[in-house]
Amino acid sequence: LHRTVKTSFEVDLLLPIDREGDVPLHVQLEQQLRAAVRGGRLPAGAMLPPTRLLAADLGVSRGVVVEAYEQLTAEGFFQSRAGSGTRVATIDNEPVPTPLTDDGARPPRYDFRPGMPDLAAFPRRAWLASLRRALMSSSRLTLGYPHPQGALAARAALADYLARSRATVASPERVVMCSGYTQGIDLVARLLRERGLHRVAIEDPGFDGVRRAFRAVGITTLPVPVDGQGLCVEQLACTDAEAVVVTPAHQFPSGVGLSAPRRAALLAWAARRNALIVEDDYDAEYRYDRDPLACLQGLAPERVIYIGTTSKTLSPALRLGWMLAPQHLVSDLARIKRHADRGSPTLDQLALADFLVTGELDRHLRRMRTVYRKRRDALVAALQAELPGVRVDGVSAGLHLMVKLPADVDEQWLIAQAKAQSIALFGAHPYFAQPQGEAPALVMGYGGLQESLIADGVQRLARLIAGAGGEPVAGAQRSLTACTAADGA
Numbered sequence: 001l002h003r004t005v006k007t008s009f010e011v012d013l014l015l016p017i018d019r020e021g022d023v024p025l026h027v028q029l030e031q032q033l034r035a036a037v038r039g040g041r042l043p044a045g046a047m048l049p050p051t052r053l054l055a056a057d058l059g060v061s062r063g064v065v066v067e068a069y070e071q072l073t074a075e076g077f078f079q080s081r082a083g084s085g086t087r088v089a090t091i092d093n094e095p096v097p098t099p100l101t102d103d104g105a106r107p108p109r110y111d112f113r114p115g116m117p118d119l120a121a122f123p124r125r126a127w128l129a130s131l132r133r134a135l136m137s138s139s140r141l142t143l144g145y146p147h148p149q150g151a152l153a154a155r156a157a158l159a160d161y162l163a164r165s166r167a168t169v170a171s172p173e174r175v176v177m178c179s180g181y182t183q184g185i186d187l188v189a190r191l192l193r194e195r196g197l198h199r200v201a202i203e204d205p206g207f208d209g210v211r212r213a214f215r216a217v218g219i220t221t222l223p224v225p226v227d228g229q230g231l232c233v234e235q236l237a238c239t240d241a242e243a244v245v246v247t248p249a250h251q252f253p254s255g256v257g258l259s260a261p262r263r264a265a266l267l268a269w270a271a272r273r274n275a276l277i278v279e280d281d282y283d284a285e286y287r288y289d290r291d292p293l294a295c296l297q298g299l300a301p302e303r304v305i306y307i308g309t310t311s312k313t314l315s316p317a318l319r320l321g322w323m324l325a326p327q328h329l330v331s332d333l334a335r336i337k338r339h340a341d342r343g344s345p346t347l348d349q350l351a352l353a354d355f356l357v358t359g360e361l362d363r364h365l366r367r368m369r370t371v372y373r374k375r376r377d378a379l380v381a382a383l384q385a386e387l388p389g390v391r392v393d394g395v396s397a398g399l400h401l402m403v404k405l406p407a408d409v410d411e412q413w414l415i416a417q418a419k420a421q422s423i424a425l426f427g428a429h430p431y432f433a434q435p436q437g438e439a440p441a442l443v444m445g446y447g448g449l450q451e452s453l454i455a456d457g458v459q460r461l462a463r464l465i466a467g468a469g470g471e472p473v474a475g476a477q478r479s480l481t482a483c484t485a486a487d488g489a
């Protein structure tokens with residue numbers, strides 16, 4: 001039985017339903033609608049017919065349609081608002097970290113891409129030496145399928161390194177190696193889905209990869225605002241989230257550290273709710289003028305899944321990351337990892353182990369902190385000189401900062417204009433889960449840009465802004481979020 005359904009957007013949809021088959025009707029309908037969204041037949045923003053109407057049209061009970069709509073809403077394909085029906089969701093405009101030169105494209109001259117380390121400073125010689133030692137000293141058995149948690153030597157070296165540098169509670173048994181943070185959060189999302197969780201709180205603004213990972217498994221993400229002290233825990237407490245993903249050392253993209261009272265409140269919330277905290281420690285190695293913020297995992301190792309990566313310290317091309325998991329979750333995470341890819345590449349892990357125990361990572365980081373601090377200083381100085389009055393946030397750590405643009409500057413327009421002048425700029429807009437006319441802002445990375453180019457690039461940027469009529473005026477910008485409530489959660 002094939003039925004054609006017309007949505008209120010006049011999109012003709014063929015929704016074939018097989019009543020004789022074994023597949024439940026609501027599952028069939030979900031599959032059809034999902035395929036229609038993926039294939040573009042149901043465009044973003046299109047209004048879906050009311051459940052009663054569609055049910056009547058298909059000759060099924062209304063419950064079948066309600067169930068399909070709810071599932072697709074949970075998966076992020078649909079959005080529903082009380083009183084205004086259900087629409088096809090607007091899919092993210094992914095700020096994809098495109099390869100710089102592999103496709104033959106000329107890299108931008110002024111590359112303000114956030115979160116990129118200096119690729120030219122990758123310690124090739126030391127890494128090669130570690131890789132060579134790892135390969136030459138490894139046994140025949142090392143070349144078989146990896147242990148799903150990762151090579152023991154790598155887990156032991158990381159446990160030592162994380163315990164001393166990040167005050168984690170770490171042991172090789174808690175470590176699960178993964179392919180960067182991106183795989184780590186994907187495995188965590190699958191684990192939480194398996195355990196029946198439905199709602200996970202995320203920072204807003206935040207790293208868009210987190211939203212994608214949960215959406216892929218049908219978990220609803222609940223955006224919680226961020227202010228000058230980090231995640232607004234008081235607002236988190238108003239949700240019914242069963243877990244939360246945070247960047248406490250250096251909130252992405254705002255750059256603030258989670259304050260001590262908020263840390264305490266977050267841990268108290270998790271204990272009260274018996275909730276899990278996922279800690280993204282993506283660039284905690286870099287801090288310039290503030291004391292290190294110890295990680296949350298060290299304070300509550302049975303409540304926190306900690307995820308780290310070499311993407312900001314060495315290179316995102318390595319795709320090397322790790323998780324420290326509560327003991328009761330390790331074996332499930334390892335199983336999910338094994339099913340995903342049968343384990344991360346062993347030789348790279350062994351090279352990392354060697355790199356850590358020979359002190360090469362410490363040496364590299366000492367060197368790079370000085371380089372990045374100078375670049376940070378150069379960027380802040382150039383912004384102050386060229387765009388006086390513009391607010392700059394998140395300068396004390398990491399590899400990027402936030403620049404609030406004058407209110408009348410169009411973020412997208414500026415980015416497009418800059419691109420034409422070989423300046424790679426990134427706006428804050430894509431990092432908001434629910435963009436609601438936020439003040440225009442840039443997330444500016446300085447890791448990969450030489451000091452001499454920074455001043456030049458900012459000068460050009462200032463000229464573009466002036467051309468847009470955006471003479472910067474102190475205090476003219478809206479704050480990043482409206483969350484200012486004292487946090488007593």
Ligand SMILES: Cc1ncc(COP(=O)(O)O)c(C=O)c1O
Nearest residue numbers: 115180181182207252282309311
């Ligand atoms: C907030 C945040 N977490 C994690 C990562 C790193 O991801 P990966 O380790 O997959 O490269 C990034 C990189 O852009 C990031 O911005």
